[in-house]
Amino acid sequence: MTDAHPTWCSPRLCTADVPGLPLHGGEHRSEPLELDMRRVFTTHGAVEVLTASLTQAACSWTTETFLRLVTGDQTEITLPVVQAAGVIAQLNEFVTTNS
Numbered sequence: 001m002t003d004a005h006p007t008w009c010s011p012r013l014c015t016a017d018v019p020g021l022p023l024h025g026g027e028h029r030s031e032p033l034e035l036d037m038r039r040v041f042t043t044h045g046a047v048e049v050l051t052a053s054l055t056q057a058a059c060s061w062t063t064e065t066f067l068r069l070v071t072g073d074q075t076e077i078t079l080p081v082v083q084a085a086g087v088i089a090q091l092n093e094f095v096t097t098n099s
């Protein structure tokens, strides 16, 4: 099922078809999106750069796609894109309703 690469998968970063890996191993990975957070957080020591990317395990069954957020100090948050989309939609509604 997941032999094909997702449309967002970067051939440069994908490890799904690297020779030597098990038949269905590795990970599809998107190009990273770097978000400059210096205008968002003004507190000293706060996150300056937040890198977002998509990832999905490469295997013979259907798997979820995850959003991976990594801060400059390599703190990582990973959540299913379905949940991330819900959180983003709630934040968008909250911000637009209250601004």
Ligand SMILES: [Zn+2]
Pocket: 004, 005, 006, 009, 010, 014, 015, 016, 027, 028, 029
């Ligand atoms: Zn891939």
